[in-house]
Amino acid sequence: MPEEVPLWLTPNEAASGVIRVVDLPTGSVNLRIPPVRDNSLIKVSTATGGTTFIRIRVTDAQPQPGPRRAFTGSPLARPLFILVALCVLLAVVVLLTRQGDSSPSASGPGAGATAPTPSGTGDETGHPDSATHDTGTGPALTMPPVAPSPYRAGTCLDGTIPDSTTPVSVSDVDVVACSSADAHYRVIQTFHGTTDMSRCRGNSDTQYSFSSERTLNGRTISSVVYCLVGLGSYAR
Structure with missing residues (x-):
């Protein structure tokens, strides 16, 4: 009515x-x-x-007007608006998470070692997103994503690159001061825009090769190959 x-x-x-x-x-x-x-x-x-x-x-005497009524719309409008806002926020979080995806791998030593399958990313200050290290028999190891910048020549790493012919997951390789007793490897040369670790064969001092590739939504956005030497008991 x-x-x-x-x-x-x-x-x-x-x-x-x-x-x-x-x-x-x-x-x-x-x-x-x-x-x-x-x-x-x-x-x-x-x-x-x-x-x-x-x-x-x-009437001769009009009553005082009451409060004006406001049209507030549907009672479901406010909850619906909050739900839409939460969905947008969730979509933004998912997008930012996917932008950091990368698939790392690493492998092993020696000048003249065969190049293993690479993928991952590097860090100029010393924290690779993912990497592939070449040890004499061509092992590969997967490292968790970290910083996106490539390593500089002279960066030292700790941890151990295992001798393995199959991919091995590792998490103990990280950047350390070269004066530290934990410094096991040092970067001596880098090649950008490639994952071909055989590029390090041209450097006669190379004892290990390390490739790093960064991906975004399934596309490669950066790749670097590192040539390494072992330090102390890790030297070959």
Whole structure:
């Protein structure tokens, strides 16, 4: 049933007609009221396609107007807005997580060693995303993603590159000070834009080769090959 809205008029306004601001459920509007009598109904079409009736009240003393009504919309609108905002936030988190994906691998030593299958990323300050180290028999090891910059020549690494002909997961290889007793390998040369570890064969000092490749959404965005020498008991 259409809602009725009371409108109080003085006898003069009711007799001659008047333009008044009327508060409807959909908002305030200016209405031209024709000459009317007390208790008359005026039909008004709202902006939303609905209908509201204005109930005319004629009196010399008009009551104080009550608080205006505000159209708040559907009670489901606010929860729906919050749900949409949470979905957008979740999508952003997933996108940022995928942007850091990389698949690392590493393998082993010696000038003249056959190049193993590489993939991963490197770090100029010493933390590769993923890497492939070449040990004399061509082992490969997978390292967890870390920083995205490539290693500089002179960077020293700790840990142990195992002698293995199959991929081996390792997590103890990291950057250390070259003066540290834990420094086992040192980068002596780098090649950007390739994962071909045989490039290190041209450097006669190479004892280990290390490839690093960074991917984004399945596409390679950077690749580096490192030539290493062993330090102390790790020298060959």
